[in-house]
Amino acid sequence: FGRLGVLAQGVEFGGVSISPAGILRGVVVLFVGLALVRGFMGWLEKRYLPITDLDGSGRNSVSLVARYVGIAVAFIWALASLGIGVERVALLLSALSVGIGFGLQAITQNFVSGLILLAERPIKIGDLIRVGTDEGDVKRISVRSTEIELPDHSTLIVPNSELITKSVLNKTLSNPLGRIQIKFSVPLDSDASAVRTMVQEAFAGEDAVLSDPAPAVFIDAITAGRIEFNCFGHVVHPRAAYSARSAVLMTLLKRFRDEGIDIGTVPQRLELVGAPFEPTRPND
Structure with a gap:
């Protein structure tokens, strides 16, 4: 019973007296603090943030930062109820930082990176x-x-x-527009102006392609007896680029087939890498 009486009165660690009653008080304070944080987060996320001018990402950033700050305050409040002052909490955190640096380095790096993402x-x-x-x-x-x-x-x-x-x-950080690119080649004897007109009409016939910025059609090169075209158009969002490009290609394929134009892909150049070839000289 003597030892139980000593424990009931409290045990001193580093100048701080910790007793079962103090531990219970700290646990109660922690739960109360976390409940307050939960209630505050419910009000913040459901009632306050929706009426602000912040977008979804901004509301998420504010919510996460407020949540972690609230949890940190709740833990500091619980430690304070045990009689652990701020200076001792700072000493404990500095001691833990050594272990974090060796054992939890990846987690700490991700945590700090997350704060940077939320801030910047x-x-x-x-x-x-x-x-x-x-x-x-x-x-x-x-x-x-x-x-x-x-x-x-x-x-x-x-x-x-x-x-x-x-x-x-x-793809959507500074400009929400998306771009589609179409590259093909036609025989050298084809009417380049007529081909350009067909491409422009194909772009204009697709509702997803914007008129401003206007589509552009360029002759990229003349290689191996073919004219290489490089064409660009813009859509309202990068997610619409794939389907819009497919629709324009379908229109061009039909139009070129009707006009009898042989369309091909941009020719590729083949290079042989190795020792240079040296022809053998006939014996004299």
Whole structure:
């Protein structure tokens, strides 16, 4: 009973007296703090943020930062109820940072990268991005990872450090327009002006192709007895580029077939790499 009495009165660690009653008080304070954070987040996400001018990505950033700040305040409040002052909390965090640096370096890097993404917003929810060979829509950004929905409706989870330290193509960051490109060749004796008119009419006949910026048709080169064309058009969004390009190609194929024009792809040049060929000389 003597030891139980000592424990009930509290045990001192580093100048801080910790007792069962103090631990219980700290747990209660923590739960109350987390409940307050949860209630505040419900009000913030459902009532306040929807009436602001922030877009979906901005609301997500504010919500995540507020959530983690609230949780941190709740834990500091619980520690304070145990009699652990701010200076001791700072000392504890500095000690933990050593272990984090060795054992949780990847998690810490992703966490810091997530905060950078939320603050600078180079990538936002709804953006169309390409990471390596994968391309899709950003659906969720958290402090640890980012979720990208691919065209086959699967979800690619990318650690935030990958989005900060590596090259990422964001197709909708500064300009929402998408571009389609069509390259083909026709025989050298074809009427280039007539071909250009056919391409312009094919672009104009597709509703998804914008008139401003206007489509452009260029002669890229004349190679191997063929005229190479390089054509461009713009659509309202990069997601519409693939279907619009297909529709324009279908129109061009029919038109060229009706006009008897032999359309081909841009010819490729073949180079032989190796030791140079030296012809043998006949024996005298």
